[in-house]
Amino acid sequence: MEVLTPAEEAAILHDCPGVLCPLLDMTNHDPGTCVQAGLLLREETPHLGLAGPAGTEAGKEVFNNYGQVRTNLQLLLGFGFCVADNPADTVPLKLGTSPAVRASKLKLQALAEIGLQLDELHELSRTEPLPARLLASLRVMLLEEVSLSAMMEAVGSGRLLATLQEPLPPMEPEPHCELEVLDALKQQLLQKRAAIISPLERPATAKPVAGNNERNAALYRQGQLEVLAAALQAVDGAQRTWCERHGVDLDEGEEEEDLEEDEEQEEKPPAKKMRL
Structure with missing residues (x-):
């Protein structure tokens, strides 16, 4: 193995904690496993090793852990x-x-x-499908100024x-x-x-693309x-809970709002509504 001279070693900038590891990065992902990767000295020669707490039986697959809380986009x-x-998967949503x-x-x-910021990026997940900050932002945007x-x-x-993080x-x-x-948020979703x-709705004559890229895109x-x-x-x-709590029939409430909007439009020019 070639050894660097002191001058060459001093010229190296240690600005990146990552390194390419051929073969090691071919191991499959298992978020439930715990592994350690590092250098091992064997006969005074460094080797890259991957070790798990319980080891791996002969003939069994060696798994790696690429991150327990990484979204599919990050992976x-x-x-x-x-x-x-993927339990850590999220959907980014930015309100217009x-x-x-x-x-x-x-x-x-x-x-x-x-x-909060107007252009804040909110992340929806399985465990938090309706982030409180997202709903607070929408309530500020949609409340009349007199109410706010x-x-x-x-x-x-x-x-x-x-x-503002609680239902109005x-x-x-x-x-x-x-x-x-809630209806504005539903339309955004x-x-x-x-x-x-829409990209999945291909013409019947379209030739499907096979391979890992297509599989990963589908996942x-x-x-x-x-x-x-x-x-x-x-x-x-949330809509049903709010209506039950305040004695409002959801269908009747929607019809009443539509009727009020129609009457207002007859009396005055259409108001500028927020478009999310």
């Missing part, structure tokens, strides 16, 4: 594979905002007080985030604002799901769809 970009039913929201000093002030101002004055800046009670002049928040499903999309399904189910559950 795909970092190691080139995805796993099925209308010019009216961006122009509202009150809404921007409220978001600043609770430590009254809330900020009543609870103060110290309790504003905790208040019926209030005037918008008794069903919480249902509007449906659009996200449609964007994932990634499936994980995204499963997280979105959990989020949509959580939205439906």
Whole structure:
């Protein structure tokens, strides 16, 4: 083995903790195993070794652990594979905002007080399909300024985030604002799901692509769809719970909101609504 001179060794910049390990990176992923990789000295020659706490029986497969809490996107970009039913998988979701929201000093002030940003990236997961910060952001964006101002004055800046992370009670002049928040989120989730499903709808004459790349892409999309399904189910559950708690029939509430909107449109020009 060639040995570096002192001058060559001094010129090396140790700025990267990673190293390419041929053959070692071909081991399959097992998030339940615990392994250690490092250099072993054998007859004064360093070797790269992989060791598990219980060892590996002869003829059995040697597994590696590429990270217990890595999403399929992280595994795909970092190691080139995805796993099925990945419990750590997430779906990123960024809320769009209308010019009216961006122009509202009150809404921007409220978001600043609770430590949220208009373009914040929220991550939905199986364990947290409806992040509290995501719902708080939507409530700030969709509340009328008069309602938001009254809330900020009543609870103060110290309790504003905790208040906005809870479902909104019926209030005037918008008794069903919480249902509007959940419906806006539902539309975002449906659009996200449609964007994932649409590439799968190939013409019948299209030739399927085989191989690991196609398999990993399918696993990634499936994980995204499963997280979105959990989020949509959580939205439906939150709508039912809110209606039961406040004695509102969900269908009647929706019909009443539609009727009010139609009447308002007849009386005045259409208001600029937020488009998420």
